[in-house]
Amino acid sequence: MTTAQLDFELPPELNASMPPERRGIRRDQVRMMVLDRISGRRIHDSFFRLGNYLKPGDLIVLNSSRTVPALLKGTWKRGKALMDTDVEVRLARRKDDSTWEALVAAAGASVGDTLQFSPGLSGVITGEKASSPIKSILFSQAGTELYNIFYDIGEPITYEYIEKPWKLDYYQTVFASSPGSVEMPSAGRAFSWELLFQLQNMGVSIAFIQLHTGLSYLGEDFDFHPEEHEETYHVPGEVMQKISSTKAAGGRIIAAGTTVVRAIETVGEGGKLSGSTNLYVSRDTRLNITDGILTGFHEPKASHLDMLTAFVSEHHLLCAYQEAVKSRYLWHEFGDMNLIL
Incomplete structure (x- = not known):
């Protein structure tokens, strides 16, 4: 079964x-x-x-x-062009002090694109898998400081049954x-x-x-x-x-x-x-x-x-x-x- x-x-x-x-x-x-x-x-x-x-x-x-408050919201840029002003990112798994795998809710977001979450935190998409919607994001902060920002700006991940x-x-x-x-x-x-x-x-x-x-x-x-x-x-x-x-x-x-x-x-x-x-x-x-x-x-x-x-x-x-x-x-x-x- x-x-x-x-x-x-x-x-x-x-x-x-x-x-x-x-x-x-x-x-x-x-x-x-x-x-x-x-x-x-x-x-x-x-x-x-x-x-x-x-x-x-x-x-x-x-x-x-x-x-961790793993739901982050920000904007999406490709070079200097603003692609979307409202992008949602759900952290999936920490890879190292500054890199996380994440689900990026932006159709077409790809390696090299920048995500701006706050004046003090941005991230660059550095990798993706053909068989998965998960992408790797290299953040501009690392270690304890990165966690501190997550706790400042992030929200808990929830699903549709949470009203x-x-x-x-x-x-x-x-x-x-x-x-x-x-x-x-x-x-x-x-x-x-x-x-x-x-x-x-x-x-x-x-x-x-x-x-x-x-x-x-x-x-x-x-x-x-x-x-x-x-x-x-x-x-x-x-x-x-x-x-x-x-x-x-x-x-x-x-x-x-x-x-x-x-x-x-x-x-x-x-x-x-x-x-x-x-x-x-x-x-x-x-x-x-x-x-x-x-x-x-x-x-x-x-x-x-x-x-x-x-x-x-x-x-x-x-x-x-x-x-x-x-x-x-x-x-x-x-x-x-x-x-x-």
Whole structure:
């Protein structure tokens, strides 16, 4: 089964259009469906009761990547000629201190063209791929100064189900520390410090890795190629040691999000502790490390659904999603949670 077959009807009103805090609840009070990966049994609960489904000795691995305001607006020039006064650029992936891959919403923009974002920041298109709408942009600033300007002039990347702009703080996890994600690693959003302390007090360990999420949507005309979807990650050596000791003691490794699965399974397959990964996890993938996953609900045919079939059968997953629709769970980064164990 492929993602094209993992299809279901998602009513538009189930797309969470605002943060839980703006719906009158704490971030850790979103709903949670618990799915037994063997039997397919489903339990409906609230996220702040996560500890009821974990046990002392388990390890939760979280992604501490911080979301960058990756939507930039500016003008487009070719030489001295002004081509367009209103150009939108969506950062996709950092290549080095001053170069990013990005989606440029300007038909015909090509290598050598200049994008002016503010008096203090411009960029030159230095590369493009025939098979992808992504282009490389060399910015006029680098390093910390470039990030500072992004935070001054940029906006969070949003999609059509978000009805109004929300401040960047709503797109951060409480433990986010290392800037680099262009879209929020949303599986960790529901955690509060209170819940994390509660889990630690009951004997559940917490560990942090970083994987900077790339742009998830490149347009309707783009064919997704997993081998081209690289993301930068870092897994500290002490985290891998903690994973090994947890498994040796009979504990479970619970990944908070598809990004965490991608990072730690890359290392588990013999990868380096830091680098870029294009690992695509599906039902044919043998999971060497991860025993369970905590994730949001993904839209019909989404590639993330392929990863979930490495944890649970397509039949159980589709039945669970159909029940989630019937039970009025909310989708996407501001929505509800799904624990698969």
